[in-house]
Amino acid sequence: MSAAGATAGPVLRIEGLSVHSAGGVALVEDVSFELARGEVLGLIGESGAGKSTIGLAALGFARGGCRITAGRILLGGTDLRLLDAEGLRRVRGRRAAYVAQSAAAAFDPAMRLIDQICEGPIRHGLMSRRAAEERAIADFRALDLPDPATFGQRYAHQVSGGQLQRAMAVMAMACGPELLVLDEPTTALDVTTQIEVLAHLKKLIAGSGTAALYISHDLAVVAQIADRLLVLRHGKPVETGSTADLLTRPQTAYARALVAERAGVALAATASAAAPSAATPVAAASPAAVLEVRGLGVHYGRQAAVSDASFTLAPGETLAVIGESGSGKTSLGYAVCGLVPARTGSVSLAGVELAADYAQRSREQLRRLQLVFQLPDVALNPRQTIAAIVGRPVQFYFGMRGQALASRTSELLGLVGLDPAIAGRRPGELSGGQKQRVCIARALAAEPDVLVCDEVTAALDPLIAEEILQLQRRLQERLGLAYLFITHDLATVRRIAHRVLVLWRGRIVAQGATAEILAERRHPYVAKLCAAEPEMRPGWLEEALARRAGTEPSNEFQSAGGN
Amino acid sequence: MSRSAVVVAIILTAALFAPWLAPYGEAQFVGGVWDPPSVRHLLGTDNLGRDMLTRLIFGARNTVSIAGLATTLAVGLGVALGFLAAALGGWVDALVSRGVEILLSIPVLISALMVLAALGNSLAVLIATIGLLESTRVYTIARAIARTIVVREFVAAARLRGEGLVWVLAREILPNALPALAAETGLRFSFIFLFIASLSFLGLGIQPPAADWGSMVRENAPAINFGLIAPLYPATAIALLTIGVNRLVDRYLAAESRPGAA
């Protein structure tokens, strides 16, 4: 136990904090809160809410040209804004430490891990090299890192994501700080890895009595570790309260929306927005499959990304492909589209076999099978107008020009819920949600039978993602589209898929109606996946770990992301 | 307009309208050797008694046009091959890149000297040689730029639609590469210009009696020993043009990287 407990008052006290960007835009406006010793405060909000900015401000730091313009930042009684450069330097790492979102980026690639971890205490004059090393090794052991005695000798690139994140936690705690700022530490990790790292972090914080700021956009994750929550939006505080209170009785509309979204209840809620598996699947009406995949195998060199995949997709149906990173789900989707030629097996569209390489498929075949990408930023050509982007497929496939083209383009934009007036703009001027709608409009412009969606909501904020999912359901009902929906998120699967197939290390381990597969959990991996999905109630984490410990051995079903 | 833009504009104007702007003929003898500046000869005369200002103006035309042609060849060839290599990948990319790497491992001056020794230094040989050699540099940059663009999903989206290679290169890749390519063209022009001036200075580039800034430096060099600054006129002209172009490129790049640019 090494937290400095000199002050009886709050460890951190922020009063009226405001941070402005170099261009004068307010990133954070008038935020105030307190953090007591040993308490964990969750900062919740969507991207752009200012959470990271506040986290960094707690160390008296503002990124890239931004400035802290107002307020007091009291760390154990010392106002950070009144300190000079040397004073701040002494506080950072020593009394307040930061755990970054991406461990891979935060570690110096040219230095061994142990050297970087011991650097802090040594430079701050707290302990000798030997003492620092011993303490680090003890921490490695406490966090279940493999071979604790030699783990530190490795370089960052030789260690997996989950391990590196834990190493960063060790580095942050090395000086025994009073305050720990955790900036989305598990966001980049797989769901099954996330649960372990989360547990370790919780143990670490509880064991040392350090106060912590836990920043995240995922309410379910934060609920497991935070005592109190502060909801932020556009840099302003929206609501605050104890975790239990806020999750069960949110006061403001925005907080309610966040809680509802995560709890899986639809928003502009009506019965029609309920999970399709509850309703009669449209699929039952038309028996002939629109897409049939037999024995598909995708290889990169000698490595098999997908082995022996077989499934069918009926018109108007949504088949979700779920798996974690390394499961081969994206490769599967790309192989169906021909972007990555499959080495074995076949893909048939409406009974006709397609060539493995898209370059050999006919224009008509390409038209009927469309792909929507994950990242709308790179999926749209920044130099083209929306009209050109959405209009090109119409022109290319149907030969429309002039007025006919323009009106069809407007129609398509309206179909995806966009104002036709944005046709003259460029992608850079649109928001993430709008860009994804444009991507969908572009795909619809070809009037396809099948839409392959590659993690299309993964990069979007939860509320926006929800809107996109609803849009897709509406379009499906209206146009009879079939979706091959690739995702890693179980909650999404529940919301929108009629059937699901579960991929693990390139093989399909379970396939069938959504409700059945997810309820039965017959296959051990499916069980593990379902169990790892964080639920919002406090205490879930401890239960999940207990369950896991009880149902080991699970070594063979470790996710490819590693631990 | 910035000073660099003005300077470059003046030189380009001189290059374009030389015969009308020059007070005397390109090879006309008008006075004594290295006469000092006077009203009739604003910059004095050169080593053979020709008007320095006239020679400078015609030199602008000759050197700039040769450099311009070589640059066009270098950029056209380099961009075309670079884009193709990036878009096609596989053995095409490997083959061309290997070849270019080997060419790049010989300094341009040495390669140029070798070819000039073999084929003589007619204008056609000069332009072709420099254009081809410099296209390797442009190729490297164009390929690198294209590769970063090609991996962006909107290119895959276009290909999946069934668009042909030419369409993808021209409508998807090129517009996104333009800023970087424009900057590279500017820089390439100033390198090539300096290079031609250097070759002429060595006596291997543009041949007399055609006026050319590089050979003018060589011809007037002995004047230095008498404390006369005659060779500094063409040398300064060269410097002004290249500095001007480089600064314009710098400003263009700064403007492009400001947030808000597409």
Place this chain on the structure above:
Amino acid sequence: MRGLIAARVGMGFLTLAVISALLFFATDCLPGDVAAALLGPQATPEALATIRASLRLGEPAGLRYVHWLAAVLHGDFGRSLATGRSVVAMLRPRFQNTLALAGLAAIVAVPLALGLGVAAAMRAGGRLDRAVSTLCLLTISVPEFFIGYLLILLFSVQLGWLPSLAVLHGGMSLAQRLGAITLPTITLVLVVLAHMVRMTRAAILSVMSAPYIEMALLKGLTRGSLVLRHALPNAAAPIIAVVALNLGYLVVGVVVVEVVFVYPGAGQLMVDAVGKRDLPLVQACGLAFAATYVGLNLVADIVAMLVNPRLRRA
């Protein structure tokens, strides 16, 4: 690791072989009749025949190349067409002079450039940085001969401190040699300095904007610690690349500088040979320069491999 280095060295030799072929064919495949071009219209048939035989013009190009390569590997580059003397005998002392000049310039320029580059990067945007940037831009933009003649005008003619011609002959004392070589060296240093400073600055700035540098800052490290322990080791590889690249610039710049100062080096020799179309001499000079350049790049690549931790443990 050893495998990687061996592969790189092998690649270097292969490159050199290909370059030698290129050089040979570039100079040896001439349109029209070499012999006539060399001897002029008044050549007698006997003279033409002799030249043709000595140049083996009757044989196919491939065979000629093999003969040439065999001779080269024995250290025989043939005889100069202009003077009739052994090419190697002509080239060796000149090449030594060139290496001396280039080497001296490198010794002065590299530390100076690295120092200026680092200083400018550390105070990016400050007065030193802007002054250095402007100076570099100017120096890069002007031709080498401009700098050369300017220096001659200033130090030789106006001030009379140093000789304008770098004439070297036996019997000169070291002091006299250094005096003769000073202006050419300064010119070369200026030529290369600007490129190196700009590139070093860019390399350092790029490393300084990396996330792990921000992390080190948030750990409370001093600026000095940060630069020495984190920035410089990661900047080492790109800086080495910069130095190697610029040593390459030296190889090119030295040619022009030698002509400006009439320095008896290989560059001057090559330029004269090209003018006279003395092919054997041109080939030898070209190969010497190219081999130096390839060798420098090879050393740079290997050092970069040794410095990179990702490759070190492979």
